[in-house]
Amino acid sequence: MPSRREFLKDLMTTGAGLYTPAMVFAALLQDKKNPQSTVVEVKNANVQAEGRRIRAEIAQAMVFVAVRRLSGEKTDKNAWKHYFKPEDVVGIKVNCLFGRGASTHPEVVMAIVEGLKLAGVKPENIIIWDRSDGDLAKSGFTLNREGPGVKCYGTNGDYEPTPTRSGSFNGRLSRILTERITALVNVPILKDHSIAGITNACKNHYGSFDNPGAHHGNNCDPYLADLNALPAIRQKTRLIICDAIRPIAEGGPALRGDYAWNYNAILASTDPVAIDTVCWQIVEARRKEIGLPPLAQVGRPVRYLQTAAQMGLGTNDPNKIGAHHVAPITPCTPVGATTGGCPDISSHPHRSMGTTRVAPTKPSSWATTRVAPTGRVARHPPAFASCSAGHIPPAVTRCAPFYRSRIAWAGS
Secondary structure: OOOHHHHHHHHHHHOOOOOOHHHHHHHHOOOOOOOOEEEEEEEOHHHEOHHHOEOHHHHHHHHHHHHHHHHOOOOHHHHHHOOOOOOOOEEEEEOOOOOOOOOOOHHHHHHHHHHHHHOOOOHHHEEEEEOOHHHHHHOOOOOEOOOOOOEEEEOOOOEOOOOEEEOOEEEOEEHHHHHHOOEEEEEOEEEEEOOOEEEOOOHHHHHOEOOHHHHOHHHHOOHHHHHHOOHHHHOOEEEEEEEEEEEEOOOOOOOOHHHEOOOOEEEEEOOHHHHHHHHHHHHHHHHHHOOOOOHHHHOOOOOHHHHHHHOOOOOOOHHHEEEEEEEEOOOOOOOOOOOOOOOEOOOOOOOOOOEEEOOOOOOOOEEEEEEOOOOEEEOOOHHHOOOOOOOOOOOOOEOOOOEEEEEEOOOO
C-alpha cells in the first residue's frame, strides 16, 4: 500500500486505475486523528427488488442510518433534529434532467421527507424541486404546487430577475433557492459526466440556475466551485444525501443502461467536496473493473475538486476525510423458516421489547459491530432472534435488515 502522500498524488494524476475499492477506502482511513469532514456510506443489496424497483422501507432504513452515523446522535429523531428546526422551510434539490434510471429515486427522497417530519418540519414546508415540472414528472415524482402536504414542483423559469455574478459564475438563480427555502438537502444521483468527469453534489446545482450551458468550459472548472461558493447554496445546505443505488460509470449524465451498475448505496455528508471525492473514486473503481481508462486519460479530469478545496468549500484530501462504511449482512430469517426474509412482527407481543445501544470499545483500526438501521440491537424471543424490533416506521410492518458496521475510529 502506498503512503498517503503517494496515494493522493496518484489520485490527482491518474485516477483510481491502480487501486481496488477496498484499497481506496483503506487509504481514506489511514491514521486520521482529526478528520475535517465525514462521509458515511451505507450499502444494502436488498434495496432493489425485481425489475429494479426500489424497496422504500429499505431505502428509508439506509438513509436513516446514514444520517444518524453522520450526526453522531443516538436516535433517528435527534439525528434529523441535529440538522433541521421545526420552523425551517426545507428544499430537497433532486437531479431529474434525464428521467427514470438517470435521476434521483423518489423512494430516497421520501425517506428524507420522513426524516424531516421527525425533526418537526411541517409537510407543507418541504419542497421537492428541480429545474422543471416536466423533469420531475418524467422521473416518477408526483407534482404538488398548491395542494396540501409536501410540495413538489420545478422552477419553471422563475429565476431571479438580476444575474448573480461571482468569480466565473454569472447566472440567475432559482427563486425557490433564494427566496422560498431556509434550508437545503442536496440529493444527487452519482453519474459519470461527459465534461466534468462526474456529476454529484456540486454538479447537481447546475439545475439551480438559468444558463448551465455557459458554465461547462475547462471541465466545468472553476465554474462549479464558484457556483457552490454562493451564499444561497453554501449557507443553506444542511445535508447531502447521494443516491448511489445504480450509478453510471460511462456515457453520463444521460442514461447508459449498459454502464449503470448495482452499487446499492446511500452516502451522506455535509461537505460537498469530500462526498464528491469519495464518489469520484467509486466511479473510477468501477471503470477499472469493467476495463475503462481513468477519467483523466479520456479528457475528463475532475478538476473542480481541487479548486473547490482551495476555495475552502470542503476537503479533497483523503487524509482529512473520515469515511464510515456501513455494509449489510444477510436479511433476518425467523427460526424454522426455510427461506430468507423478515417475518411480520407488527402485532408480535415482544415487538416493543427494550433495546440495547451498541457501545464497542475503540479498536486499533476497524470495529465490527452488529447494529440495526436505527443504531440499536434489539432483544428478541427465540423465534425472532435475528430480527430487529422497535423504531420501525408505522407504515413498515416487516423488520429491516441488520447492518454490519465497519467504522473508522478517527480519534472518536
